Amino acid sequence: MGATACVDAHIYPDDPCEPVDSSWDHSSVMVEGECVGDSLICFTITNTGDPGDGDMAGTSDYRLFEDNVLIEEGTFQLNGGETMEMCWAATGTTLRLEADQRPGHPGNSHPQESIELCGSPENSMGQIMSVPQDDADDFVETDCQEVLASYDPNDKSVTPVGITEDHHYIDSTDMLEYKIRFQNTGTAPAQQVVIVDTISPHLNIESFQHMSASHDCTVDILYDNIVRWTFNDINLPDSGSNEPASHGYVKFKISQQAGNELYTVITNGSSIFFDYNLPIFTNEVFNTIGKMDVVYTADEPLENNNDVQVYPIPAQDYINFSTASESWKLELYDATGRIIQRVNRFSDDTFRMSVEHLNNGVYYYHISDNNGSLSKGKLIINR
Secondary structure (H helix, E strand, O other): OOOOOEEEOOOOOOOOOOOOOOOOOHHHEEEEEEEEEOOOEEEEEEOOOOOOOOOOOHHHHHHEEOOOOOEEEHHHHHHOOOOOOEEEEOOOOOEEEEEOOOOOOOOOOEEEEEEEOOOOOOOOOOOOHHOOOOOOOOOOOEEEOOOOOOOOOOOOEEOOOOOOHHHHHOOOOOOOOEEEEEEEOOOOEEEEEEEEEEOOOOHHHHHEEEEEOOOOEEEEOOOOEEEEEEEEEEEEEOOOOOOOEEEEEEEEEEEEEEOOOOOOOOEEEEEEEEOOOOEOOOOEEEOOOOOEEHHHOOOOOOOOOOEEEOOOOOOOOEEEEEOOOOOOOEEEOOOOOOOOEEEEEOOOOOOEEEEOOOEEEEEEEEEEOOOEEEEEEEEEEEO
C-alpha cells in the first residue's frame, strides 16, 4: 500500500458565507501538523479569528486518532490569534487530530490534519483516505490519492474509503465522493467516451452533484438511478502515441438515503464505453454503515489494578485473559466499536480465547466485574 498525497483547493465564490450574525462566536479553528525530527508528531490548533471579536466564547472538543482509532479526547479554548501545540511520540502509525469549530460557525468546516510516515521504517499507510476530508463546503475540495507503482487505468474509487479492509465502515451521515478514471489503451484516438453508473438504492439520487471532469461532457440522469456522462468529440489519444493525454476522469458526490440501517452495504461500479467497443467494467467499491460513535478508546489498564493480565500481544493463535476477580465479564470490540464476542466468567482462573476466527488487525477489550470496570485496552492480532 502506497503513501498518500493530498491536494487542497479553495474555490471561493463572490460571497461564500451568509451575512455575519452578530450573535455568532466569530472564532475560526485551523489545525496543522508536522513530523518533527522523525521522533515527534506535533499538531497546532490555531484560532484564526481577530483578537477580541474572534475570542472563543467557550470550549471546543478535540480528538486524536491513531490509525483511525480514538485514543485521546480533550477540550481547548483560544483567544483570537492564539495557538495551542500538542506533540506525541512518532511510532510509524498515522495520527489524525480533529478539532471542532464553535457552534454557529458558518459552513461545514471540520478542521483536521493527518500525519503519516513518521517515526519508524514500519509505517502504517492508507489510513488518511479512510475518513471524510474537511471539504464539506462547496467551495473547498481535498483530493487524496494513494501513490502507487501501477494501477488499472480504468478504475473507480470512493472517499471515504472506510475503516477496516474487510468492511470499509463509514458513518450513516457521510457524503460519498466517487472518482472514475479511464484511459484509451487502444491503437487509435477515441472520438467518444461514455460512462454509465448505476446508483445504489441506499444513495439519494436527488443529492447527486457532478463535481468535475477531465474534458467537456454532458451529464444525464436516466431512469431515476442511472447517471451517464458523454464525452462527444473528445479525440482522446491512445496510450501508445501520447500516454499522458490518454487519461480522463469524472468525479461526483452524493448523500446517503436517510434511515439506512446499521451494517447496510453500499456498492458502486461503472461501465466505460470507448466509441463502439464493448464496455470496460471498473472495479466495484463498497462501504458499510458502522456505529462510528462508539469506537472504543484504546486506554491502558485502569490505575492501581495489577491483577489483570492480557497476553500475548500481538496474538497469533490465542490470547489469555486473567483476573483475580471471581466473577467477571469480557467484551471484545472491533475497530468500529461493534461488539464481536462477550464472555461471562465465574472463576478466577485464566480464560484462553482462540483468535483463529478473527482477521488480523486491532481490537479492544473491556473487562468488568460487579463493582465496575477492571481493565480496558488494545489487542493486536497478527498471524
